[in-house]
Amino acid sequence: MRRPDGTAIRALVVDDEPVLAEMVSMTLRYEGWDVVTAANGAEAIKAARESRPDVVVLDIMLPDISGLEVLERLRATHPALPLLLLTAKDSQEDRIAGLTAGGDDYVTKPFSLEELVLRLRALLRRTGLAVADNTARVVVGDLVLDEDTHEVTRDGEAISLTATEFEVLLFLMRNARRVVSKSQILEQVWDYDFGGRSNVVELYISYLRKKIDYGREPMIHTLRGSGYVIKPVDR
Incomplete structure (x- = not known):
């Protein structure tokens, strides 16, 4: 907006x-x-x-x-x-x-x-003092996120996320195909370094995997020692 x-x-x-x-x-x-x-x-x-x-x-x-x-x-x-x-x-x-x-x-x-x-x-x-961004919908493959309505779907199926899960997913999707580190996610989503306790990121990535990837070809990938990347499934 x-x-x-x-x-x-x-x-x-x-x-x-x-x-x-x-x-x-x-x-x-x-x-x-x-x-x-x-x-x-x-x-x-x-x-x-x-x-x-x-x-x-x-x-x-x-x-x-x-x-x-x-x-x-x-x-x-x-x-x-x-x-x-x-x-x-x-x-x-x-x-x-x-x-x-x-x-x-x-x-x-x-x-x-x-x-x-x-x-x-x-x-x-x-x-009437603002207009919606044309980029309200973020799309990666069959995964669609709407920033205005906070609705998320994969292959047309609705996925319910908490507010924090939504923010983590949004950051990943805005950086689709790019590797983002745990510290980048902490800074962007929480604006707090948690004293180096990056396990909070691991926890939310696991939550997202259960909701986004469970029973499907995975979109969220871990690059050991580097971070995470989300990308469309190769057909």
Whole structure:
């Protein structure tokens, strides 16, 4: 998904929890978006003025001023700016207050990063501020992956994957016929080196093999000492 002029989506992530803000930012950057972060309301207002984001992920509970007040200020200068609200509260009153104040959508912590991305994409599509990439479908042989719907099929048969399995497979498919190392997969999918514990990659590759290759000619191959490669089956 990109802006109508072909440039990357610009997102502003506002949250005073550094780990959460980094997780959301990392996920959106993996989508190819340009991301700016802010840790409080004052920073958010300044960042919005300087970066002119296409969409905002806004925590309601901020240390200086209320996220709802930030929302109102942003709406005053950017009336059509899509805003997705985050909160640790789950009461109907908070939900209504956020949406009434001008929020376009609402996600309660803890939340799935996959769900967050899907909601943001839906917001941008509804507002017409972004268009889907022509490369949403990645195809390797009879294996098809759709980045927008997160649907995966092989030879027309649907394959159910977890969010992390999907990201590992996507990275492999984007690099079809090229060998990728465990460290490359760790950096791309987890953005974390796990202290050299590359067994997490081996674990997810085994999960994918059971779902992608079981009962079929294998597409995922191990090159001992080098990494993994996915390629079409030779007919």
